[in-house]
Amino acid sequence: MTAYIGRRLLQMIPLMFGISLVLFALIQAAPGGPEGALLQGGRMVDARMLDAYRHRLGVDKPVPEQYVRWLGAALSGHLGVSYSSSQPVSKMILERLPATLELMGVSFLLAALAAIALGIFSAVKQYSAFDFLGTGFSFLGIAMPVFWFALILQMVFGVWLKWLPISGTHTVGATSFSDHMEHLVLPAAVLSLRYIAGWSRYLRSSLLGVLRADYVRTARAKGLPERVVVGVHAVRNALIPVVSVMALNLADLFSGAVITETVFAWPGIGRMFVQAMLARDYPLLMGILLLGSVMVLIFNLVADVVYAALDPRIRYD
Amino acid sequence: MTDEPRSPAAEIWRQLRRHKPAMVSLVVFLVIAAACLAAPVIAPYPFDAINLTGIRQAPSLHHLMGTDDLGRDLFTRVLYGGRISILIGILSAVLGTGLGTLVGALAGYYGGRIDSLLMRVTDVAYAIPALPLLIVLASYTQAGVGSMAVIIGLLSWMGTARVVRGEVLSLRSAVFVEAARALGASSGRIIGRHILPNAVGPIVVGATLAVGNAIIVESSLSFLGLGVQPPIPTWGNLLQDATSTMATNPWLTIFPGLAILVVVLAVNFLGDGLQDALDPTGRST
Amino acid sequence: MTGSRSGPDATRGPARPDDSPPAASDDGRPLLEVRDLVVRFDSDAGPIHAVNGVSWSLAPGGSMAVVGESGSGKTVGMLSLLGLLPNTGRVEGGEAVFEGRDLLRLSPAEMREVRGGKIAMVFQDPMTSLNPVLSVGYQLTEGLRRHRGLSRRQARARAAELLDLVGIPDPHARLDDYPHEMSGGQRQRVMIAMALSCDPSLLVADEPTTALDVTIQAQIVELVKRLRTELGMAIVWITHDLSVVAGLVDRVAVMYAGMLLEEAPVTALYAHPRHPYTIGLLRSMPTLDGPTHTRLPSIEGAPPDLRTRPTGCPFAPRCPWVVDPCRVERPSLEVVSGEHRSACRRWRELDALEAMEASP
Numbered sequence: 001m002t003a004y005i006g007r008r009l010l011q012m013i014p015l016m017f018g019i020s021l022v023l024f025a026l027i028q029a030a031p032g033g034p035e036g037a038l039l040q041g042g043r044m045v046d047a048r049m050l051d052a053y054r055h056r057l058g059v060d061k062p063v064p065e066q067y068v069r070w071l072g073a074a075l076s077g078h079l080g081v082s083y084s085s086s087q088p089v090s091k092m093i094l095e096r097l098p099a100t101l102e103l104m105g106v107s108f109l110l111a112a113l114a115a116i117a118l119g120i121f122s123a124v125k126q127y128s129a130f131d132f133l134g135t136g137f138s139f140l141g142i143a144m145p146v147f148w149f150a151l152i153l154q155m156v157f158g159v160w161l162k163w164l165p166i167s168g169t170h171t172v173g174a175t176s177f178s179d180h181m182e183h184l185v186l187p188a189a190v191l192s193l194r195y196i197a198g199w200s201r202y203l204r205s206s207l208l209g210v211l212r213a214d215y216v217r218t219a220r221a222k223g224l225p226e227r228v229v230v231g232v233h234a235v236r237n238a239l240i241p242v243v244s245v246m247a248l249n250l251a252d253l254f255s256g257a258v259i260t261e262t263v264f265a266w267p268g269i270g271r272m273f274v275q276a277m278l279a280r281d282y283p284l285l286m287g288i289l290l291l292g293s294v295m296v297l298i299f300n301l302v303a304d305v306v307y308a309a310l311d312p313r314i315r316y317d
Numbered sequence: 318m319t320d321e322p323r324s325p326a327a328e329i330w331r332q333l334r335r336h337k338p339a340m341v342s343l344v345v346f347l348v349i350a351a352a353c354l355a356a357p358v359i360a361p362y363p364f365d366a367i368n369l370t371g372i373r374q375a376p377s378l379h380h381l382m383g384t385d386d387l388g389r390d391l392f393t394r395v396l397y398g399g400r401i402s403i404l405i406g407i408l409s410a411v412l413g414t415g416l417g418t419l420v421g422a423l424a425g426y427y428g429g430r431i432d433s434l435l436m437r438v439t440d441v442a443y444a445i446p447a448l449p450l451l452i453v454l455a456s457y458t459q460a461g462v463g464s465m466a467v468i469i470g471l472l473s474w475m476g477t478a479r480v481v482r483g484e485v486l487s488l489r490s491a492v493f494v495e496a497a498r499a500l501g502a503s504s505g506r507i508i509g510r511h512i513l514p515n516a517v518g519p520i521v522v523g524a525t526l527a528v529g530n531a532i533i534v535e536s537s538l539s540f541l542g543l544g545v546q547p548p549i550p551t552w553g554n555l556l557q558d559a560t561s562t563m564a565t566n567p568w569l570t571i572f573p574g575l576a577i578l579v580v581v582l583a584v585n586f587l588g589d590g591l592q593d594a595l596d597p598t599g600r601s602t
Numbered sequence: 603m604t605g606s607r608s609g610p611d612a613t614r615g616p617a618r619p620d621d622s623p624p625a626a627s628d629d630g631r632p633l634l635e636v637r638d639l640v641v642r643f644d645s646d647a648g649p650i651h652a653v654n655g656v657s658w659s660l661a662p663g664g665s666m667a668v669v670g671e672s673g674s675g676k677t678v679g680m681l682s683l684l685g686l687l688p689n690t691g692r693v694e695g696g697e698a699v700f701e702g703r704d705l706l707r708l709s710p711a712e713m714r715e716v717r718g719g720k721i722a723m724v725f726q727d728p729m730t731s732l733n734p735v736l737s738v739g740y741q742l743t744e745g746l747r748r749h750r751g752l753s754r755r756q757a758r759a760r761a762a763e764l765l766d767l768v769g770i771p772d773p774h775a776r777l778d779d780y781p782h783e784m785s786g787g788q789r790q791r792v793m794i795a796m797a798l799s800c801d802p803s804l805l806v807a808d809e810p811t812t813a814l815d816v817t818i819q820a821q822i823v824e825l826v827k828r829l830r831t832e833l834g835m836a837i838v839w840i841t842h843d844l845s846v847v848a849g850l851v852d853r854v855a856v857m858y859a860g861m862l863l864e865e866a867p868v869t870a871l872y873a874h875p876r877h878p879y880t881i882g883l884l885r886s887m888p889t890l891d892g893p894t895h896t897r898l899p900s901i902e903g904a905p906p907d908l909r910t911r912p913t914g915c916p917f918a919p920r921c922p923w924v925v926d927p928c929r930v931e932r933p934s935l936e937v938v939s940g941e942h943r944s945a946c947r948r949w950r951e952l953d954a955l956e957a958m959e960a961s962p
Binding site for chain 2: 018148262
Binding site: 213214219221228233 | 686710719723734744748
């Protein structure tokens, strides 16, 4: 297993290199170039100051040299200095990262558990009322824009029913855990909805296929109760293809977090990303984008490992 | 009529007609698209007609979806918004599918280094979170219908590329392709005339689903203030306008969102139906 | 957790549960008696008549082969007895009395006690019949723990014995293997071990050698023969291949279009087949002493369309000696002699008809 993970890690290096090229190109392509923020900030600068600034940023060097310098800095954790706050980008990201990881983690767990339960029941009770409802719900969940669902939930649970808070991580002055949890409910529901919908549908069809497999008939022929036939023999096989989809979607989860955090004023890196965009704070944007890409690669690795753990046939090839 | 050989398109249509949700969805989509297209004719008001004496009116017979905080008729604006949203959806789906088909066909047909290079590029494009990247690109450009469609299209080709590559790989050594090659057909002709028509199923399904996805992405970007700018209405910027008055004028939030939901739902059902219609294993004789 | 304090040694060998010792059969009652079994499948094109009124019985410790081509209803009939039909299939009529109870009317819980516990099944394709993500040991011990209430350790010890019994070397180590680490023949041995784990009184083998290489086929047949003499359970061997059943079973039932066409002791069937279909099957079989380099004759015509129930004899459209009444009236099983029954109205004339055909 260790060798397997090592091999996967090695395979990530060229991918990481490609990503770095894209991100560097994005920085170069920024309107007004990397130094453009000074001008866009509305500050008056004369030519001498601009030259000095360009020199300090290193953008007066040839492009390949700039790339090498940038890559070297990025590898050692130096993602540059934010235009808007003059703080190191890495420090800003690290401050906001826990909130995002919390939201993503809770949403992922919620989505996985709900989708697995929903998918299993829909498949076992195929064509039942529950199955039809589940399928309808899935189609809705996939077709609904995340931010609109967020707005509707805010309207219903926050404004009309006044059951739940609609922004932030806690009420001003409050520090209790339950208060924090209440703030988490709506964002997590919004972020997980789409994945509950997608994964449950996928698991349903995967499980329907597996339930027709010969080895499921073998399990039944042994006299095992249906609960064991489905739970032990079928679900594990059906989950194998679903896991890779889950990992691919974890990347989207980060995209979803950008919108969800913005709507619910959740102080994570997603919201910071939108703020950085509005402020044309390119170093911060690139830092977050880089982090997002690294997260995607890590999620893919985790998926591979889980995949290997679920399917004994993977381990030895 | 019964046993005559049919063109693939006719056969797909025959299969699709039996898929009720897909047919209903097709009708719904066409009706909405036609209504939006005909907005200048059928809309009850000009889309930018401000009426300060009738602001924030709840839905009524005069204003089916109410009015916004400048007294503009929401129904009119939803119709006009649909023109932009659906147009961007279709344009970017066509662009993304075309690009994906090209990349996939080249990778699958030529194989070797070209294949591994293109597939690594695809991997990289997959690994960068899509929406944040879109946000950055959108913030670089002057937001218009064309640039929106191009940006969204440029970032939604990877799935198609992988699917088409797989299809082309499996068809590359098929007998009829070998025959065409033996007859001296050019590579371009072999790909265009012999291979891609056989891969049309997954391409069409992918393109259909891409329309729905692009509409959602466009609305998300507009919602973040990065889409097509007011006063030209899109479903996304109508929703953005509505956020500030969500508590008092919920209809401003509900109707544009419903429009997105219904159209995307219809497109997805249609894609589902197409998938069933194109799946040879599910076909009954 | 064990129901009856049975140590590992108490579980070995053909020890049977108290309620169904083979001695209970001395009253001459059959172990399993199937009467007028009817099974249908739903399809878009209407019902598929898979099994159309089949009756047979099997004595305790007896052995029978059910022979027929695919679609003859041989497998479906057995699956229906154990409630293992796919969703679209259902039993429309008949009964199947096993140890005094009708299998077709058992509650789900009662049926689970029978499955694996008293009637065990080995399936056709060992490559797909074992669960790829569970270890062989786990799959072997599942039944033991459920039906026999063994502890994990007891079940594991018994599972190793079973692997040894079916001829898998180094059984203790192989318990931790996954199916993909075994060959097709070994997997089928595991399937057989699994079926035998709870000492069933009936083993149903559904074409267990079809998916295997010829040499492995012979090994599996030998294995089942040996196990049958050692353990004394009854066997139903489903196959499309008449050549494997000689020496393996006592009786043969020939099925076609969901009906039983002929049933006979295996020697009588080979020597004096009393149904044109059986004659065709035997002719299409390669023999060691027959002429080489000649084409084996095959039965003319296509297998029946099960969407319509045949009014007359189902084999009539393909029968070389068909006469008009065959097409109109469904023939019943007539006793040829003793245990030999045939559903051909011309069974008495077959010798003459064959002789005529041989000398034109």
